[in-house]
Amino acid sequence: MKAVEIDNLGVKLNGREILSGINLALEEGRFLGIVGPNGSGKTTLLRVVLGLIRPTSGLVRVFGNEPVEMAKRGTFGYLPQHLNVDAGFPATALDVVLMGLYGRSGLFRKSTDEDRKRAREILGTMGMRGYEDHIFGTLSGGQQQRVSIARALIGEPRILILDEPSTSIDVVGQEDFYHLLKGIQKRLNLTIIMVSHDIGTITAYVDEIACLNRTLHYHGSPLGALNDEVLKNLYGKSMEIIMHTRLCEKCERLYPGGEC
Amino acid sequence: MLEILSYGFMQRAFIAGIAMALFTGIISVFIVLRRVSFLGSGISHAAFGGVAIGFLAGVNPLLTALIYCIMVAFAIEVISARGRLAEDAAIGIFFSASMAMGVVLVGLSKSYTVDLFGYLFGSILAISKAEAYMTVIMSVAVMAVFAVIMKDLLFITFSEELAIVNGIPVRFVKALFLVSMAIAIVIGIKVVGIILISALLVIPGATASLLTRRFHSMLALSSLVAVTATISGLIVSFIYDLAPGGTIVVMLSLFFAIAFIRRIST
Numbered sequence: 001m002k003a004v005e006i007d008n009l010g011v012k013l014n015g016r017e018i019l020s021g022i023n024l025a026l027e028e029g030r031f032l033g034i035v036g037p038n039g040s041g042k043t044t045l046l047r048v049v050l051g052l053i054r055p056t057s058g059l060v061r062v063f064g065n066e067p068v069e070m071a072k073r074g075t076f077g078y079l080p081q082h083l084n085v086d087a088g089f090p091a092t093a094l095d096v097v098l099m100g101l102y103g104r105s106g107l108f109r110k111s112t113d114e115d116r117k118r119a120r121e122i123l124g125t126m127g128m129r130g131y132e133d134h135i136f137g138t139l140s141g142g143q144q145q146r147v148s149i150a151r152a153l154i155g156e157p158r159i160l161i162l163d164e165p166s167t168s169i170d171v172v173g174q175e176d177f178y179h180l181l182k183g184i185q186k187r188l189n190l191t192i193i194m195v196s197h198d199i200g201t202i203t204a205y206v207d208e209i210a211c212l213n214r215t216l217h218y219h220g221s222p223l224g225a226l227n228d229e230v231l232k233n234l235y236g237k238s239m240e241i242i243m244h245t246r247l248c249e250k251c252e253r254l255y256p257g258g259e260c
Numbered sequence: 261m262l263e264i265l266s267y268g269f270m271q272r273a274f275i276a277g278i279a280m281a282l283f284t285g286i287i288s289v290f291i292v293l294r295r296v297s298f299l300g301s302g303i304s305h306a307a308f309g310g311v312a313i314g315f316l317a318g319v320n321p322l323l324t325a326l327i328y329c330i331m332v333a334f335a336i337e338v339i340s341a342r343g344r345l346a347e348d349a350a351i352g353i354f355f356s357a358s359m360a361m362g363v364v365l366v367g368l369s370k371s372y373t374v375d376l377f378g379y380l381f382g383s384i385l386a387i388s389k390a391e392a393y394m395t396v397i398m399s400v401a402v403m404a405v406f407a408v409i410m411k412d413l414l415f416i417t418f419s420e421e422l423a424i425v426n427g428i429p430v431r432f433v434k435a436l437f438l439v440s441m442a443i444a445i446v447i448g449i450k451v452v453g454i455i456l457i458s459a460l461l462v463i464p465g466a467t468a469s470l471l472t473r474r475f476h477s478m479l480a481l482s483s484l485v486a487v488t489a490t491i492s493g494l495i496v497s498f499i500y501d502l503a504p505g506g507t508i509v510v511m512l513s514l515f516f517a518i519a520f521i522r523r524i525s526t
Contacts, residue, residue, distance in 0.1 A: 050425050072427040083419060089293065090475035091418060099415045103427030107408050135473045155426065 003028040003191040009058035018044045020215050029189040033206035035199045040213040042195040074104045077152030081163040087137035093147045094132040100151040122150040162194040178205045272392040273384045277490040279399040280447045285483030288465030293417050301458035302351035304445045306332045309358030311379045312365035329442035382453035382505030402440050409433050452505035463512040470519040485515050
């Protein structure tokens with residue numbers, strides 16, 4: 001089943017063309033990476049899929065329905081690039097994870113002990129055991145990111161959408177983070193769409209890659225995205241992508257070369 | 261001290277004041293967290309226009325003020341949400357335009373003088389039994405609404421975008437918040453008046469935010485500060501024969517100052 005179908009999408013914001021002629025189809029359970037230079041419309045494309053921005057032209061369907069309708073059904077788990085939460089905002093890590101259930105539970109239902117137990121478990125999976133009662137705004141960027149992933153996952157979404165998720169995580173942490181995502185994708189048959197500017201790293205993890213700069217220059221196998229023509233179209237000049245690591249098919253961990 | 265409670269007008273003042281303080285204590289936390297203090301101040305001053313319409317039309321000014329405040333609150337939201345004008349500019353325009361309209365309309369009305377002063381600076385000691393009960397009923401009703409929307413409103417305050425993506429009825433919850441704020445303002449007009457009601461909408465939440473980072477503690481502390489300031493303000497007003505609106509807000513400011521000093525000294 002198609003998780004996302006985009007047909008001839010065009011988006012104009014404040015009279016400026018941000019996206020044009022985008023066609024894309026993504027099967028359920030696939031991991032799509034979207035790469036492109038700054039200002040290429042990556043975040044706008046995600047926001048259109050999430051139903052936060054209405055297309056100027058073309059059609060977007062999520063599991064065959066309008067994105068706004070699917071949002072109401074709790075289809076999405078979303079991790080924005082920035083949250084800008086004040087350090088004094090009165091929400092603990094556990095509170096933030098529980099927020100991921102509010103849409104499904106409706107106005108009248110309060111969080112139950114079962115919900116809290118689940119939230120603690122997911123925080124544990126994200127390596128955040130012991131931080132449940134910490135105020136979210138006082139956590140480091142990487143810790144906030146992990147809590148946010150837990151929030152995005154607790155509602156059991158069908159599509160996880162991540163906008164530059166590695167920006168707050170150091171290089172070593174990024175490996176673990178991508179490994180974690182890959183594991184979740186396989187275990188839950190989750191469709192993942194992830195935006196990144198780091199084409200070198202993202203190609204090691206995703207099933208498909210989309211190269212975006214106002215329009216799609218390439219969509220397909222990640223390895224095909226590394227050819228000179230695609231990169232030249234995308235970034236406007238020839239460039240060499242340095243692959244520091246390779247992904248082990250068995251354990252899904254990155255390794256520097258040779259045997260895992 | 262118990263002599264105060266032997267007076268019927270003081271009994272009514274305590275009942276209405278405490279009911280209003282409990283309610284504004286809760287809404288104040290969200291006003292501070294959502295950083296819409298200026299919106300609260302703008303709508304409360306705009307209420308003067310609504311009161312003046314009531315005077316001129318010969319209907320209950322609080323009713324016209326309530327309708328007018330709700331309309332102004334939604335107008336500010338719509339204008340700023342469409343990105344045509346910054347929210348603070350929209351508030352500034354409605355605030356001053358409504359006050360100006362109020363001055364003009366009151367000028368056209370023949371019987372305003374004494375009553376108008378009560379609306380501007382509060383008249384809690386002149387509150388009738390029916391008005392006291394109405395204040396309690398409205399406060400309880402709006403607190404019940406808040407109990408339902410509270411978790412979703414906190415999520416929207418945390419991140420409106422995430423709340424939308426999670427399927428929260430964001431527009432509905434925000435609309436209820438604005439209506440609640442308008443009701444708080446209209447209730448507060450009787451207690452502290454149009455000029456000072458913004459203090460009740462902002463200071464309890466701001467004081468609580470200096471003392472705790474736990475949400476439920478913040479709600480409890482904010483209401484406690486509002487109730488304590490109202491009770492102590494009424495007592496001071498009775499003993500020294502001062503305007504209760506002023507003494508309540510002075511007490512609130514005092515609590516805030518104590519919390520602020522405690523915060524910077526720890």
